[in-house]
Amino acid sequence: MISLAWRNFARNLSRYRVLLPSLMLAVVALVTLIGLVEGVTQAVREKSARYFAGDVTVQYYSRGRGRPRAVPNPEAVTAAIRDLELPLELAPVQRSLYTRQDSTLFFAGRYVNQRRLIGVDWEHERPVLETLDLVDGRLPEAGDDRGVLISAATAERLGARAGDDLVLSLSTDAGPRNTARLEVRGIFDEHSFFGYATYLQREALNRVVDLPEDTVHEIGLHLRTFGEQSRVAQAVHAGLAARAGGAAGGEGGDPSGDGDPPGNTPSDGQDERIGDVLPVFETRAERAAALDRQAEEGSSALTIMTLEAHLDEITNLLNALSLISAAVIGLFLLIVVIGVSNTFVMLTFERTREIGTLRAMGISRAGTLRLFVYEAAVMGLAAVAIGVPLGVGVLELLHRAVDLSGYPWATLFLVRGRLLWVLPPAQLVVVFLAVTGSAVIGCLRPAARAALLQPAHALQHD
Secondary structure (H helix, E strand, O other), X not given: OHXXXXXXXXXXXXXXXXXXHHHHHHHHHHHHHHHHHHHHHHHHHHHHHHHOOOOEEEEEEEOOOOOOEOOOOHHHHHHHHHOOOOOEOOOOEEEEEEOOOOOEEEEOOEXXXXXXXXXXXXXXXXXXXXXXXXXXXXXXXXXXXXXXEEEHHHHHHHOOOOOOEEEXXXXXXXXXXXXXXXXXXXXXXXXXXXXXXXXXXXXXXXXXXXXXXXXXXXXXXXXOOHHHHHHHHHHHHHXXXXXXXXXXXXXXXXXXXXXXXXXXXXXXXXXXXXXXXXXXXXXXXXXXXXXXXXHHHOOEEEXXXXXXXXXXXXXXXXXXXXXXXXXXXXXXXXXXXXXXXXXXXXXXXXXXXXXXXXXXXXXXHHHHHHHHHHHHHHHHHHHHHHHHHHHHHHHHHHHHHOXXXXXXXXXXXXXXXXXXXXXXXXXXXXXXXXXXXXXXXXXXXXXXXXXXXOHHHHHOOO
C-alpha cells in the first residue's frame, strides 16, 4: 500500500504543484523560526555562563549579607566537586568578585561605573574567555596582573583603546577607597547589561580590595550539556553536604566577627570540611528569602545556583519568545491543515473513477483511506526533505549576510555581531512530525469521503 501511495504521488505530481511548494515554504519558515529562537537562546546562555562563572555556581553568604563572601576552604570545595566526576567542559573555575556599585574606571578625565569586577585565572579560563568577541587587542597572558578586559560599551564612554592605562577606584573590604593602575589588553563587543563588567586577574582584584590574594568568592562549573544543570546542581549539593559542618559553618568559623572566615584554608591545615550547605535554589527570589532567614539566625552557608536561577528574569523573556514562536508555528500548521484539506477535496473529486477502479479491484474502504493517508504522508516527507535544506540555507544566509554589530540593543542576542542559529536533532524531528502530521490530518476528511464511494457510482463518474 505504501508503494502504491508513492507511485500515485509521483504520477499525480502535477496535481500537487501548488500544495507541495506551499508545504515546502511552511517547512522553511518553521526551520528558520526554530533555528533563530534556539540560536538566540543559546547565545544568551553562553554569555550568561561566562558572566556568572558557569552553568552551576557555588557561593558563600554570611549572616544574610546580600553579596557573596570569601568561600571558606575553596580547595576542599573544589576537591569535593572533582570527586563527583561530573560532565564538565573544563575543571571548576575559581573567581573573586566585586559587585558593589561604586567601582569606577577613569581614563582621560572620563569615568564609567561597573556593575561587576570579575577576578579570573587567565590561563585556566582561557577557553571561556576566548568566546568573547574581541574587537580590539587580545586576551591577557597567564599571570598578567595589570591587564584587563573591558566591554565596547565601557571603552566607547571612556574613549579608551587597547594599550591605554586606566585607573580603577573602589572601596576596600575594610571601607576606605583604593586605586590601581591597569592596562587595557582587550575590548570585547558587548553593550547589554553583561557589558558593564571588567575582567582582571583574580589576585590583582583581591589586592586592590585589600583581601588575601587567594580569596575565592565563587566556584563555577561549565557543563557539556546545558540541560544537565539541575541534576548536576543536586549532585554538587549532595557531595558538599556530605562534608558539611566544619569550622567554617555558622559563627564558630568567624572569630573576626565581620561575617567572613579569617582565610580560605581551615585552621588546622588538615580539616577538609566546608561548612553548612543550603538547598539548591530555583530562583533568585528563593535565595533572597533564604538569606533573609540567615540574617535573622546570624548563620553562614554555601549556596548553589543554576544558570536558570540566575537568569529567572531573562528566562521569562526567552519563554515568552518561545511561546510566541509556538503560536506562530501553530498558525502555520493550521494553514497547512486547511490547505491540504481543500486540495485533497479537489484531488479525490478528480480521481473518482480511479477510486472506483481500486474499489472494484478489491481494495476495501479502510484500504482506500490508508492509501490517501499514506499519499499525504509521502507528500509531507517530500516537503520536509526539500524544505529542511532550504531552511538551513536561509539560516546560514541570515548569519552571514545580516550584521547587527552596529545596533547596541541587539548585542544581548548576538554572537560576534551576528545571529546565531541552532537546529537540535530533536527539533528537526518535531518539524517532520508536525508537517507530516498536519498533512495527514488535513487529508482525513476528504479521504474518508472517498472511501465511502460506491464502486459502481464512482466508475460512472465523468
